[in-house]
Amino acid sequence: MIRDDIKTALVTAMKGGDKATTAAIRLIQSEIKNRDIELRTGSAPADDDAVVVEVLQKMVKKRRESIELYVKGGRQELADAEAAEVAVIERFLPQTLSDDETRAAIEAIKGELGASGMKDMGRVMAELKARHATQLDMSKASALVKAALAG
Structure with missing residues (x-):
């Protein structure tokens, strides 16, 4: 399951002292937890990975929009930080169809x-x-x- 991969990656990043990756993975876990809370009111999802992938795709979409705005605004350092988060998030997304x-x-x-x-x-x-x-x-x-x- 993707959730297990995320937890393992967090432990690895923490042990390796990679603060940027640790922060990005904690953001991922936070978004997933928020989505879990939203889903409590409805029926249980049939496929947990589908819920996680949906959250990850939304996170990537938001960050790509932010990157575009930062580049237009001349804030390359912020765009680079967002791009680094996108790279971390995309590690957990399954291969997409061509x-x-x-x-x-x-x-x-x-x-x-x-x-x-x-x-x-x-x-x-x-x-x-x-x-x-x-x-x-x-x-x-x-x-x-x-x-x-x-x-």
Whole structure:
């Protein structure tokens, strides 16, 4: 499980005296804990790794947006710090599907569901998320689904 990998990495970073990595992993654990608290009110998630991957993907997205703003604002040292955190976070994310693999998965789902137009986008996205949520950046997948259904 990804949670176990994160705990092991924290211990390793602490023993190695790597303060930046230790801080980044503690942020990861904090975000995961917050997500766990949010989920207590609902039903239990079927796949714990999916919840962790979702949290990690959101963290990476936020940091990439921050990097862009810091670079525009001329604050390269802050952008570098965010980039270092992104590198730590991405160590725990599973390998993502390539664009070609994503397109193939979309075509397979499209064929199974008989999807033919934009009206079927919600169904295709739901099935894609159910099958490949931990392996996809859903914002990129959304654009690929839209392109597949439009043309």
